[in-house]
Amino acid sequence: MATQLVTEIRGGAWLLNESAEVFSPERLSEDHRMISATAHEFMTNEVLPAIDRLEQKDWALARALVAKAGALGLVGTDVPEAFGGVDLDKAASILVGEAVGRSASFATTLGAETGLAIFPLLSFGTDAQKQQYLPGLAAGQLIGAYALSESGSGSDAMAARARAVQQPDGSFVLNGEKMWITNGGFADLFIVFARVDGEHFSAFLVERGFAGVSSGKEEHKMGLHGSSTTPLVLQDARVPAGGLLGEIGKGHRVALNTLNYGRFKLAAMCSGGAKAAIAEAAAYASARKQFNQPIASFGAIQHKLGEMTARAYGVESALYRTCGLIDSSLAASHDLPGSLEEFAIEASMLKVSASEMLDYVLDENVQIHGGNGFVKDYPAERHYRDARVNRIFEGTNEINRLLVPGMLARRALRGALPLIAAAKALQDELLAPPSLPASVPDRMAAERTLVAGMKKAALAILGTAMQTYGEKMADQQEVLSFAADMITEAFIAESSLIRALQASTDDVARATLHEAAARVVIHTAAARVEASAKEALAAMTQGDMLRTLLAALRRWLKCVPADLVFARRTLAAVTVERRRYAFEIN
Numbered sequence: 001m002a003t004q005l006v007t008e009i010r011g012g013a014w015l016l017n018e019s020a021e022v023f024s025p026e027r028l029s030e031d032h033r034m035i036s037a038t039a040h041e042f043m044t045n046e047v048l049p050a051i052d053r054l055e056q057k058d059w060a061l062a063r064a065l066v067a068k069a070g071a072l073g074l075v076g077t078d079v080p081e082a083f084g085g086v087d088l089d090k091a092a093s094i095l096v097g098e099a100v101g102r103s104a105s106f107a108t109t110l111g112a113e114t115g116l117a118i119f120p121l122l123s124f125g126t127d128a129q130k131q132q133y134l135p136g137l138a139a140g141q142l143i144g145a146y147a148l149s150e151s152g153s154g155s156d157a158m159a160a161r162a163r164a165v166q167q168p169d170g171s172f173v174l175n176g177e178k179m180w181i182t183n184g185g186f187a188d189l190f191i192v193f194a195r196v197d198g199e200h201f202s203a204f205l206v207e208r209g210f211a212g213v214s215s216g217k218e219e220h221k222m223g224l225h226g227s228s229t230t231p232l233v234l235q236d237a238r239v240p241a242g243g244l245l246g247e248i249g250k251g252h253r254v255a256l257n258t259l260n261y262g263r264f265k266l267a268a269m270c271s272g273g274a275k276a277a278i279a280e281a282a283a284y285a286s287a288r289k290q291f292n293q294p295i296a297s298f299g300a301i302q303h304k305l306g307e308m309t310a311r312a313y314g315v316e317s318a319l320y321r322t323c324g325l326i327d328s329s330l331a332a333s334h335d336l337p338g339s340l341e342e343f344a345i346e347a348s349m350l351k352v353s354a355s356e357m358l359d360y361v362l363d364e365n366v367q368i369h370g371g372n373g374f375v376k377d378y379p380a381e382r383h384y385r386d387a388r389v390n391r392i393f394e395g396t397n398e399i400n401r402l403l404v405p406g407m408l409a410r411r412a413l414r415g416a417l418p419l420i421a422a423a424k425a426l427q428d429e430l431l432a433p434p435s436l437p438a439s440v441p442d443r444m445a446a447e448r449t450l451v452a453g454m455k456k457a458a459l460a461i462l463g464t465a466m467q468t469y470g471e472k473m474a475d476q477q478e479v480l481s482f483a484a485d486m487i488t489e490a491f492i493a494e495s496s497l498i499r500a501l502q503a504s505t506d507d508v509a510r511a512t513l514h515e516a517a518a519r520v521v522i523h524t525a526a527a528r529v530e531a532s533a534k535e536a537l538a539a540m541t542q543g544d545m546l547r548t549l550l551a552a553l554r555r556w557l558k559c560v561p562a563d564l565v566f567a568r569r570t571l572a573a574v575t576v577e578r579r580r581y582a583f584e585i586n
């Protein structure tokens with residue numbers, strides 16, 4: 001594969017390039033570590049002891065906690081100082097997101113405030129709107145919410161029916177009902193989407209105090225009982241002319257860009273939630289005895305702890321890599337929505353993989369707790385229920401999967417990514433006689449070959465889908481979902497590999513740990529990639545073409561199996577010894 005076909009600071013570029021370096025938790029600065037420590041202390045001392053009261057819907061307490069987070073600078077990390085924030089990079093926002101992920105309910109409250117209210121104002125607000133609202137939001141004194149969904153339009157959000165009619169004085173009258181609004185019960189400010197004259201999809205800043213604005217009853221949910229979710233009712237709601245956010249008819253830009261950031265932040269919260277659950281599982285497995293020994297001494301439990309750790313490592317590696325790319329893009333362009341749009345593909349991949357990784361980890365946490373995992377005396381069952389919604393909101397995982405190959409293909413067609421040329425080069429390689437693999441450096445040689453093979457396989461499936469279906473590709477959801485999974489697996493595998501190779505070999509124990517995690521991630525991903533590729537190829541091709549592609553697939557993913565039992569045991573041993581996620585930074 002050609003090196004540096006496109007500059008690395010482009011979304012999707014990693015698929016075509018060979019990257020040597022990634023941003024990772026090991027590269028965080030002292031300032032980053034300090035903000036992470038502050039956020040964790042706040043969670044330990046203020047939020048975690050208050051969970052039962054939050055679950056009883058004590059919204060005054062929820063408000064007070066957001067204000068405390070604001071006073072500590074944890075809410076305004078993205079906000080410039082001129083508007084009352086602390087103006088830090090996205091790595092700082094990710095660290096705060098991971099820390100608050102220890103309580104899914106509070107993370108949802110804070111995520112709506114920072115990702116869904118502050119972000120669109122920052123990106124699309126006028127100076128006057130920013131002056132009016134950002135200082136209060138950044139301080140956590142003003143609570144924000146985001147009202148896009150309606151009972152009839154969730155995934156198809158642009159089909160919203162809420163209407164806005166502009167009045168002769170420039171103000172608007174809004175009518176409609178929004179559904180499932182996080183912070184709905186106590187938010188002061190709502191970013192509301194409605195169609196002007198029933199047509200032009202637009203965003204508005206709507207205060208709770210405006211005439212005609214009210215909240216419906218709290219939803220009875222499976223989990224997240226400590227987060228408010230209500231309808232928002234707009235009955236001839238009066239919004240001043242200055243309440244239009246962005247332009248009339250351009251609400252989709254506000255909505256979609258906000259979701260790009262929301263997905264990225266949600267991945268951070270899932271990553272933090274998984275690390276906390278791994279610590280919980282390790283502590284329980286060390287304390288719980290059966291057959292006169294701690295259950296942590298059993299191979300079956302070590303397998304779980306090792307696999308949970310490796311999967312968390314994979315997502316964490318991809319998350320920090322993306323974060324580094326976004327921060328580099330921001331430093332060069334100072335364009336916040338533009339930088340997030342550039343990495344929208346990665347944000348969707350992270351949202352899907354992080355939410356599914358978390359569900360796996362929390363399911364195994366319940367299993368490690370046995371009967372105690374099923375009763376409310378232990379938090380394992382609450383985490384399990386709370387996490388389920390992550391696969392539904394911020395765009396369902398089905399929709400996000402479809403976005404990944406869709407966005408890549410669109411970029412290829414408009415010439416922003418030379419995907420078609422790369423897929424063609426792969427085809428030429430297929431027709432050429434098999435050559436011996438180029439010699440690769442010794443360290444993790446098999447894993448390097450596998451990662452390169454996974455990228456080729458993902459590219460080949462995407463290229464074949466584009467060729468086979470052309471403009472009708474969007475109709476082939478099953479094949480596109482397989483392609484999305486392969487692309488995502490390759491991204492996570494490569495991020496883990498580069499991170500592990502970056503670990504200094506001077507500290508042998510540490511380097512071994514990184515290698516063990518990356519090895520589990522890469523070998524298990526390769527098996528899943530092969531299965532997805534076979535399904536997709538069989539659906540798209542037949543005869544000689546199918547045989548040629550299957551032979552190439554075998555060649556790309558050929559590898560002597562690694563001893564993953566040993567790798568997982570290595571990870572489990574450190575997790576149990578430290579009673580925490582083995583790669584924790586603080």
Ligand SMILES: Cc1cc2nc3c(=O)[nH]c(=O)nc-3n(C[C@H](O)[C@H](O)[C@H](O)COP(=O)(O)OP(=O)(O)OC[C@H]3O[C@@H](n4cnc5c(N)ncnc54)[C@H](O)[C@@H]3O)c2cc1C
Binds near residue numbers: 180181182229394
């Ligand atoms: C606790 C909670 C908090 C929320 N907070 C907010 C909030 O703050 N603000 C807000 O605006 N919304 C919020 N939502 C709403 C959430 O974003 C939607 O529920 C979500 O977008 C899915 O929409 P839906 O429920 O209408 O499902 P549907 O769109 O009806 O989807 C049902 C199923 O069909 C699939 N599907 C739909 N369309 C397609 C397609 N084209 N191709 C393939 N599969 C498809 C979906 O993936 C899903 O599996 C929240 C929801 C919950 C539960």
